[in-house]
Amino acid sequence: MAILVIAEHDNASLKAATLNTVSAAAKLGADLATEVHVLVAGANCGAAAEQAAKVAGVAKVRVADAAHYDSQTAENVAALVVGMVANEAAGYTHILAPSTANGKNVAPRVAALLDVAQISDIVAVESADTFVRPIYAGNALATVKSADAVKVMTVRTTAFEAAAMLAPEGGSATVEAVAANADLGLTTVKGRDLTKSARPELGAAKIIVSGGRGLGNSENYHKLLEPLADALGAALGASRAAVDAGYVPNDYQVGQTGKIVAPQLYIAVGISGAIQHLAGMKDSKVIVAINKDPEAPIFQVADYGLVGDLFEVVPQLARTLA
Structure with a gap:
């Protein structure tokens, strides 16, 4: 018996x-006294x-x-995982994937093919069959118990510390080849429009440093927030309203329908x-909110709030930190 993690x-x-x-x-694994295996499906993926x-x-x-795992399309990866579960003599009791766009694309397909329920976005492990996940946009936590023979779940990554990377000469895991399934040919990646940035x-x-609709337009977003982010060595994020208004691309979006983050410092402008x-973002360690509206809901979760004109406050802050 073992636990399988689908690597991203x-x-x-x-x-x-x-x-x-x-x-x-x-x-x-500690609760079950069993091993953790990691599946790396790709093309020329030896380094990973x-x-x-x-x-x-x-x-x-x-x-x-x-070659057909190069783009890691969900259909091909899901079929591979299901084949491993069926062919493993020892068997996998749990299959875990990160709760990212990729993981949320693969895991439901695996669960459907295995005819089991998927447990989404777990934030805690109570036991081998009992898990905690947020509901109602994180305003409540549900404890879910599964009787399925194979538990398929996605993991909210901000709820668990990153596993340590051992020294280059360390690491006791064995690397073992798995026979590739045939290419299902159901989807083809035609291209990727990637945002390249030197920021984290x-x-x-x-x-x-995250910006919202209050910035007014894309030009103001970049002019005001980039110097502040550069001074702090920070990543840039945005609210859905800012993304929908075209200030920044979709991959900047933080929120229920975007990325779930929990940084040491989150500045909402x-x-x-x-x-x-x-x-x-409410699980961030320290939240700083800058808004001209003292009644803005963001101040209810902020550790530090500054009521003021962001067009004056943000440049001052960036100059002070530079």
């Missing part, structure tokens, strides 16, 4: 979300597999290296604090 990676290295998911799996072998708590890395990745950043946005 770019064929060269693991994504940070995988490390948090391994921590959740390790908690399960070697990195996975150095993650604390991982006993085995299963590698499926084939939003989902893994320790400091985030011109964000009123709709419940959908709060659901994505």
